[in-house]
Amino acid sequence: MEFSQKIDVNILRRTTFSPRVKNARIHVICGPMFSGKTTSLIKAVKSHQKDGKKVFVFKPKLDNRYADEAVVSHDKNEVQAYAVEKSVEILDYYLNADVVAVDEVQFFDDRIIDVIEKIANDGKSVVVSGLDMDYLGRPFGSIPQLLTIADEVTKLNSVCTFCSGRARFSHRISEDNGIVVLGEKDKYVPLCRSCYNELKDK
Numbered sequence: 001m002e003f004s005q006k007i008d009v010n011i012l013r014r015t016t017f018s019p020r021v022k023n024a025r026i027h028v029i030c031g032p033m034f035s036g037k038t039t040s041l042i043k044a045v046k047s048h049q050k051d052g053k054k055v056f057v058f059k060p061k062l063d064n065r066y067a068d069e070a071v072v073s074h075d076k077n078e079v080q081a082y083a084v085e086k087s088v089e090i091l092d093y094y095l096n097a098d099v100v101a102v103d104e105v106q107f108f109d110d111r112i113i114d115v116i117e118k119i120a121n122d123g124k125s126v127v128v129s130g131l132d133m134d135y136l137g138r139p140f141g142s143i144p145q146l147l148t149i150a151d152e153v154t155k156l157n158s159v160c161t162f163c164s165g166r167a168r169f170s171h172r173i174s175e176d177n178g179i180v181v182l183g184e185k186d187k188y189v190p191l192c193r194s195c196y197n198e199l200k201d202k
């Protein structure tokens, strides 16, 4: 059998590229605890709203630290949000949105990756924020895959509690060993790599 190297020009003629919405992007904001992830997400949401875009914000239901129907940063800035249990529930709500935002994305189930890709493929930009490493320094949930498919990544640092260097680690100082432990400064401290390595086994 002979293989032809000719390009089927008819395929090119038949295909017309007309993306419905241009510049639908996936933006992942990640970093350790107290690095301003939620503040950055809220800033992005408000910026889209200022441009006249309808933004729907989602968060995992387990997170009710401050309010049930809002995403609130540590500095008490907030936007309205839907709290959903499973990632696929986002697909029930997003159709009327121009932009979809997701906070604490690391706590969602694995299907969040497909959900986010579907929304972006539908021409809607997606901005998500989440912890990139758990308290043992391991990649958190779906964050590695989300970083791969992202068009834009913002990696934030916090300030190391001990040396004031750039912190990338969220060191747990409480006794609780569950991966999902929500909390404030009484449970975690941000640490740089050196201080984390020094303290993690103590």
Ligand SMILES: [Zn+2]
Residues within 6 Å of the ligand: 160, 161, 162, 163, 164, 165, 191, 192, 193, 194, 195, 196
């Ligand atoms: Zn340090």
